[in-house]
Amino acid sequence: MNILLIGGNGFVGQALIKEFKKHKVKVSYLSKTQNHLITEEDATWIRGDIFDLNNTMIKESYDISIHLIGTIKNKYLYSKLNTKSVAQTIKLCQKHNINKLIYFSANGGFKQYFESKVAGERLVKDSKLNYLIVRPGLIYGKGRLTSYFNVLPIKFFSKLGITFFKKVYPLPVEKVAESVVKAILDNTDSTIIEIKDMK
Template identity: 85%
Template sequence: MNILIIGGNGFVGQALIKEFKKYKVEVSYLSRNQNHSISKDKVTWIQGDIFDLDTIIIKKCYDIVIHLIGTIKNKNLYSKLNTESVAQTIKLCQKHNINKLVYFSENGGFKQYLESKLAGERLVRDSKLDYLIVRPGLMYGKGRLTSYFNILPIKFFSKLGITFFKNVYPLPVEKVTESVVKSILDNTDSTIIEIKDMK
């Protein structure tokens, strides 16, 4: 199995690569810049910008693309990075005959942010590709030490039953990536993975 991760040099991408490599799965990642902390022996880096498809050179055949591009911090880029990048990834899949797309969406969050991620989901569902939509909450882990700061208050408020906090329930990035990789390798019929499936 060959996996291509779009935007794979970030926090979640690195955790996914680590999990896939446990099963000796071939992984490549596409990004504008190479992450030098990722061993060249373990993965293949493809230099490229998803918004400039004509300059992306893909030499291998891939079975699955995993889309990780997105932002929660910059509201001005919600449309471009959380939605338009998904449309570009779908075009890349169609151009290179890649039949399955895994899209990291969101389970909750601020209104504009969540709307941009749900718009990405609609594009995936309408694409006619096989797909898996992943809806994690807040993810934390050693690869992003600042991610630990919000965990305790959010867990506390989620136990009080406040919907907003329940929907962004924090999970270790390793639990999320384990669930996703297991679903892919088991070739399950699931089209959506929710927080409850990853706890």
């Protein structure tokens, strides 16, 4: 099996690479910049830009592509990074005969952010590719220390039954990566992974 991460040099991408390595699965990541914390033994870096596919050289064949590009901080980039990048990833999959796409969406959050992720989901569902949509809440872990600041209050409010906080229930990045890799290796027929499937 050969996996291509789109934008995989960040927080979630590193956790996925680490989890895939445990199962001896070959991984590459497409990114404009190389993450020097990811060694060549861990994953192969492909220099490229999802918004410039004509100048992005992909030499190997891949079984699955995992879309990891997105932002929650910059509302002015929601459309570009959370939705348009998905359309570009679909084009890349079609161009290189990658038959399955895994899309990291969202289970809730601020209105504009959530809507941009739902728009990405629609593109994936309409793409005619095999797909798996992952809907985590807030993801936290050592690779992003600031993520810990939100964990305790959100867990507290979610236990009070407040819908908004239940939908963004925090999960450790390692648990999310483990759940996704397991779903891939088990070759499940599921098309969606929800928070409850990752707890």
